[in-house]
Structure formats: C-alpha cells, structure tokens
Amino acid sequence: MTGDEHRRNRRGRNPDDGTSHSSDQDNRGDRGEHASPQSGAHRPGASRSASDAGHWETIAYGHTSGGGLLDDLPEQGRGTGPLSPPSSGQAQDSAPGQERSSSAGAPTSQRPNPFQSQPSPPRSTARSGSPRASAVATPPTAEAESGPTSGSSHTDGALQHPPTASTVAGHSDRPDQQQNTEHTLEPNVIPFRGAGAARPQGNAPEPAGDDHSTTGAAGGSPRASQGTAPLPPDSDHSTAVGAHSHTSPHDSVAQPNGPARGVPPKVAQPEPTAAPASPVPPGAHAYPETEREAVYRAIRERRDVRVGFKPDPIPHEVLTRVLHAAHQAPSVGFSQPWDFVVVDDLETRRRVKRLAEQQRDEYANSLPGARARAFSGLKVEAILDTPLNIAITVDPTRGGRHTLGRHAQPQTAGYSTSLAVQNLWLAARAEGLGVGWVSFFTERSLARELDLPAHLEVVAYLCVGYVEEFPPEPELALGGWAQRRPLSWAVHHDQYGHRGLPGEEPTSLLNETIAVIGPPDEQALGQARDRQRRMTKPEGALGVLEDISVQLAGLAGQCPPPLPEPAAVAIFAGDHGVHAQGVSPWPQEVTAQMVTNFLNGGAVVNAFASQVGAEVSVVDVGVSADLPSVPGLLPRKIARGTADSTQGAAMTRAQAGHALEVGIEVARDLVSAGNRCLVTGDMGISNTTPSAALIAAFTGRDPAEVTGRGTGVDDAAHQHKVEVVRRALTVNRVDRGDPVGVLAAVGGLEHAALAGFILGAAALRIPVVLDGVIAGASCLAALAIAPNALHACVAGHRSSEPGHSAVLEHVGLRPLVDLELRLGEGSGALLGLPLLQGSVRALRDVATFDDAGVTERD
Ligand SMILES: Cc1cc2ncn([C@H]3O[C@H](COP(=O)(O)O)[C@@H](O)[C@H]3O)c2cc1C
Ligand SMILES: O=C(O)c1cccnc1
Secondary structure: OOHHHHHHHHOOOOOOOOOOOOOOOOOOOOOOOOOOOOOOOOOOOOOOOHHHOOHHHHHOOOOOOOOOOOOOOOOOOOOOOOOOOOOOOOOOOOOOOOOOOOOEOOOEOOOOOHHHHOOOOOOOOOOOOOOOOOOOOOOOOOOOOOOOOOOOOOOOOOOOOOOOOOOOOOOOOOHHHOOOHHHOOOOOOOOOOOOOOOOOOOOOOOOOOOOHHHOOOOOOOOOOOOOOOOOOOOOOHHHHHHHHOOOOHHHHOOOOOOOOOOOOOOOOOOOOOOOOOOOOOOOOOOOOHHHHHHHHHHHHHOOEOOOOEOOOOOOHHHHHHHHHHHHOOOOHHHOOOEEEEEEOOHHHHHHHHHHHHHHHHHHHHHOOHHHHHHHHOOOOOOOOOOOEEEEEEEOOOOOOOOOOOOOOOOOHHHHHHHHHHHHHHHHHHHOOEEEEEEOOOOHHHHHHHOOOOOOOEEEEEEEEEEEOOOOOOOHHHHOOOOOOOOHHHOOEOOOOOOEOOOOOOOEOHHHHHHHOOOOOOHHHHHHHHHHHHHEOOOOOOOHHHHHHHHHHHHHHOOEOOOOOOOEEEEEEEEOOHHHHHOOOOOOOOHHHHHHHHHHOOOOHHHHHHHHHOOEEEEEEEEOOOOOOOOOOEEEOOOOOOOOOOOOOOOOOHHHHHHHHHHHHHHHHHHHHOOOOEEEEEEEOOOOHHHHHHHHHHHHOOOHHHHOOOOOOOOHHHHHHHHHHHHHHHHHHOOOOOOHHHHHHHHOOHHHHHHHHHHHHHHHHOOOEEEOOHHHHHHHHHHHHHOHHHHHHEEEOEOOOOHHHHHHHHHHOOOOOEOOOOOOOOOHHHHHHHHHHHHHHHHHHHOOEHHHHOOOOOO
8 A cells, every 4th residue: 555545545534543533522613503504505405494595595605607716807916026036946756646435425414503503793794805016025135033022912992981970951853853752852961870860951852751751859860762661760770780790680681592592601600799789679670571572683683685675665754763763872972973864866876876886896806716706696785776775974073072982082983873873773674674784985985976064974875675575694694705703702701812601611712612623524424425426427536536525524514515615815924033043045024025925916825816716814923024004914913923942932832822812713704704615824934944843843753854945945054954953842842742832832923823723724614725834734733732623624735845744644634736836825725725626516516326317337
C-alpha cells in the first residue's frame, strides 16, 4: 500500500480512524431545537416541508442551475507596485493515488444547527464592502524588527439616562390626528422618579379620556401605553431593575420566540442587595400573559418585506396609528429628532427607485461570484409596489445646543431615529402592514431627491403596504444569504467574552466551541456512501472526491450536504519576533504591505479567490504596523508581532488564547454571514519558522525534517533556520499535551487564530479548506485541542514545504491538489475548493441507476 493509499484509507472510509473521538454529543450548538432552513432548494430528492414552500423559495440560492464557478465578474481594483520576489523554488512530488470507498443513500436526515436553536431578537439588513484601489508594495531589503506590545481589549459602553428632577412643559401633537381616546397624547412631561406627582405644568394639555396617568394625589408616572392597569403609587421601574441586577424580573417572562424557555439555571440567583424592601413585588407591572405574548409576537414576526405587497391603500387612521407609535420612540434628551415624509407621489418614487437601482448594480458588481449569483435572485426594494413610502429623517441639531445626553454621543440623534423606525415597524406588523427598509442609496442623493432641508439626513426609507403573507423567517435567512446568530453568542457577563445566558455559568468562547465539536453523523455518512454506490457511474470512479463528499455529509449531518458555497477565505496576518534571527530574506514590513495588496485585490490570493467566486477578508491579529481602516480588513490586533521565540515564549498564554478566540469569532461571523465553506489564509513574514517549530512540537519530528526554505533561503540560511527552530524548542521546552502553551511558546498570532478558525468551523460543522504549511501547523494545534475537528478539515493542497507533508501524514489528510506551490495566503486551498464543491455537487445532482433507468452491472 502506498503512502497515499494509506492516508486515503484513513479518511472517508472510516472517519473514526486516526483520532480519538470523544463521545461528545452531536453539535447541539446553542441549545438547539429547530430544523435547519439552510438546505438548498431544487435539488434532486430534497424534501421540503409545505410550510417552507411558497414564493420565499424563489429567492433561495444553492440551486443547481447556477453557472458554475468560473464566472466572468469584472475584476477588482488591482495593486500597482509589483513586488520583486527573490528567485528560486523547489518542489516535492507525490502522485495522487486512485481508489475509493463509498456507498449511497436517500437524501435527507437533519442535524441540530446552532443557528436554528435559539430564538433571538431579529436583525435587519446585511451589508458588505468592496476592495479599494491603491497599493503599496516595495521590493525586499534585508532587516528586521519587532516588539510585542499588548493588544486592545473590548469594552462595552452603556448608555445611561440620568434621572432628572424637573418637570418640563411640552407641546402636544396635532389634535386633528387623534382618532379616538385610545390614541390620545400623553402630557409632555419628564416624570419625577419616585417623588410624588408628575403632573403637567403650565399649559400642557390634559388629554381627553386619558385618566390613567394622573390618578390620585400621590400620582404615578404617566405611561405611554394605553390600557395599562393603574400604577401603584411611587412605583418606579428603574429602582426595580437596579435592585435586581442580573436577575431582572423579566427573566421568567416568555422569551421572544414563545413561552418561557427551560434553560436550567446553573448559577444561584444573587441575593438582592441592600435595597429597601419594596411593597411592589417584582413583576407587578408586567402585562397579563396574552398581552405580553402580543408584544413578543410583534417583535418575533416583524419582517423586512420585499415581495408580495398588495396595492390596497392604507387607511389614514391606520397610518396615523403607526406614525404615532413611531413618534413615541425614546430619544436622546427627549429631542425627538425625527420627521416622517410620507411619499406617495409616483414621480418622486420613480426617481428614488432609479437611485436604488444604480446602487444595486454597484453592489452587485462588487460581489464575489458565488455571492453575486445569490444576490441576483434577491429583490431589494418595493418602492413602486407599495401604496406609499415613508422617509424617516433625523435633525441632528434638534433640541438646541444642550440636548441632554447628546453632547458626548452625537450619534444618539440617529440612534433615536432608528428607534422610531423600529416602533413604526412593530406597529405596522401588528396592523398587518409589511415594511421594507431600502438602504440602497447614498444618503445625500436621496436627500436631494426628496428635496429635504439641508440640515436633515435620511435615516430610513421604508416601503409600506399590506402583504399577501409574512415570511416565517427573515427572507435573507430563508434564502440562505445569512443566518441568525444564536442569542448566546451575543450575551456576555460583566466582561466581554464571558459568555452565557442569564442564569448560566459563564464560559469562554474556546471552551464553548470545544464542547460542541463532535464526531461525524453516522447516519449521514452511511447515506452518502450508499448514494455514491447507486449513482450512475462505476463504484469508486470519482476516487477521492467520493470520500470527500461522504466526509461532508457526515459533517453536515445531512445527505446530500449543502453545497460548500459561498466560500470565504480569511487571511490571518501577523509578524514574528523570530524574524530578528535572520530566518527570512524578506523585510518584516512586507507583511503590512501585502495586507494592503490583499485589500486592493492585487495578490495571488485575490486572483484565485476571484476565479472560484470566494470572498476575501484579512484579519490583523498581530501585524507590527498600524493598518488603515478599510473594508475587508478585520482589525483584531493582539500585539505588534510576537516576541523572539529563541529568547523565551513568543507570546503570553493569554495572547494565544485571545488569538484562538479571534479565529473562532471570525469563523462564526463568516458563517452567520451565509458562508458555507471557510478557507484558511495567512500572511506573516518569517511564519514558516514558527510553523516548523509547531510541527516539530506536535509530530515529534526533528526540526531538520520539517523546516523548509519558506520564501527561499539558501542552503546556509536554511541550516541556520533549522538551528533557530531547534533553539526555540529547547528554550521553551514545550509540552504537546498543552497545545495552547505550545502555540504561545513557539507559534505566531496568526497560527493561534488559524487554529481557532478551524475549531470554529468544526463547531459549526462547516468545512474548512486548509492551505499550506502555516495552516497545517495551526491545524495540528487545533486537533490537539479538539481531535474531532479533523472531520471539518479538507487539505486544499500539498505545499512543497517538507513540514507540510509531515502534517498531512500525521493527521491523515489527503491533499486535493499537489502542484509544488509554496506561497501561502490561501492560494493552494482556493485551488482545491472547486474540487470540494464538485464532489458535493456530484452527490447532490447525479442521478441514481433507479432514477435514470440505467442498468447496473452484474
Ligand atoms: C511578497 C510575498 C508574498 C507572500 N505571500 C505569502 N507569503 C508567504 O511567505 C511568508 C513566509 O515565508 P518566510 O517564512 O520565508 O518569510 C508568509 O508571509 C507567507 O504567507 C509571501 C511572502 C512574500 C515575500
Ligand atoms: O506552504 C506554504 O503555505 C508556504 C510556503 C512558503 C512560504 N509561505 C507559505
């Protein structure tokens, strides 16, 4: 048996080989419950429930009729300053063996998916940016420098609205807009907190029929809502909230997706602190259950509607109610900075629509191929389909110079206006009106079309009308454009990063991730093998691609698995203190220059990504230089390069842990943005040296066997590089049983982040295509942390770096492409991507003997 055959046999056929699988439960993600809506439409044998059907189906992508991966999208802007590479290169060879394993099965089977599991508040639109033109790149000179400094940390800023102890007379809304007593206006008064009556002063009107806010001599806060029970005297909701800190009285209330959820509390409820005993029990002011449910229902069922509008006019009183709800939004310093321009003039709307169409085209042209195909099926506006549009504007100057709370955060005027938008949206949902927020405009051009006064800005442009139906989930989620993030990803305890829902023990992102990385789904594996056997081809004829398709079915828990498309490559970039040892012929500043080149679309990775329709992001986890803030760059700098590992640890354990978590978060973000395949990329001058050290540490091989020439050092320099790796390992005395410790001692920030990226993909059961030696080294760390992560890994190619072959052999991965590449960036992985996609496409689309009426062999 050849080495290749041996490696292949360790994969696919029996994926449990080679790693010690724990008995981890399958991916339960965020306490999952629901089935996944992410499966593609229109594939043979795919079953969809009737409730999924309807016109939402028409926007689903992942359909099989797409035009392949070699699209002809316009090229992005390119870098202009060519780098002058030093010469030379060498290769390794290895011919792919041919053989297979397989079987087949009927499509289906589902798996828990962290995205479907946990109800969480709705989000609205998705955005994206395009690479910019400009470029810097200089030829290599020789020298180095670096110095670790500690990185940034996250903090949360909470908005506080200080209590105020004065009453302010206000003006009323237009009385002619009042339809009935249900919609009377409240006095425009800032209530006292806990101190007697808060009565309108001066000439503020006493609203007709609104008797609930001014009952009794002791009084109570006037409330905005109608039909609320009279408030007990001296009630003050802010006291109640403050006294209960984490355990808000609302914890036991029904969650946004339905009745109270049963997450068993693992943490004792904190004792209320020394607040004076209140005669008002917690929850006394809660609405009765049916009313609460109505509130949560409106929140849950609000949709950004683009399709299925009816032409029926909106009665004036309905529209007024909805606008009145918007007008009751909270606002900074009670400045009420909004105005509502109700547009029904057809000519104006036609002009606005033209603006939106221009922006739509511009956006479409900026998209990578797979995204562009998906986007072409999406409707982004219904400007002429609805009886009217509403532009909601902000006046950032309203309220005068001393608007309370706005002095420190001028953006709060715009935020306040967004709250008016949301109020309108929820009220509209309750009225059966659909709302679509169109943001395909540059703000100034829209303001011009609407002939707004110069001091106003447009916050939202809404298409409003009755609808045939409301989609059961956001249209973008149904179409697979993006997925809802589980609530648990967004909730932190005391400090950003201490995750856990209320009542749960806070956990780290890393531990949470490791906990859900499980073995492949045996049933889906079996179905995929069975289906491969029944497909109209001789058994095994697709060789390694059969194994890959089976692996992906097991990973997804679904046969056939979703197409691994769209794909996103994340290039993790960092610098290295060990560069000072003369291990690379390139100056360290090339790292930052290449990052700029990536962002300008001018590098090899961009060319290959464009070829296969993938999106490119660059993650700065440790570049020494400051990088400009541009679309496509994720600024996650943890340190300005690592320390020199020949002198001690390259980084602290905390830095390595932080980098791992950055990688996990990037994986999560890219997957929730709708990507179904992740691709590793790297940039960091000198990073083949820490790669060799990691590989030696995790495989136990001698540094001489696994240290390569990287960007091309000569024999003498190579010898020196081997000694540098040896010294780093001696100085740091690594223990491979402590993978985070190994990463910290001899790795790089991009290695740790890449390990996290791999773990993040595995936890989400999304395939991750690995590039060359840097990804390989990182993968060893990831597998040492969670062996089951292997089932998410596909080796995109074999690099000519010797350390990479050592990795592939050690973990039992069979590279898809073997072309003597030694570049990094994600280039080799991207070349392998279409093969991976082809393997799944075949499993999904190829007819079985039965279906096609083809006679099987004897
Ligand atoms: C212009 C240029 C573009 C690159 N793109 C990837 N690498 C690759 O080479 C570097 C590692 O090799 P060594 O350890 O020998 O420095 C990494 O940045 C890696 O991504 C590049 C290197 C250079 C010079
Ligand atoms: O294998 C790789 O990915 C590689 C090889 C040399 C330099 N940079 C990356």
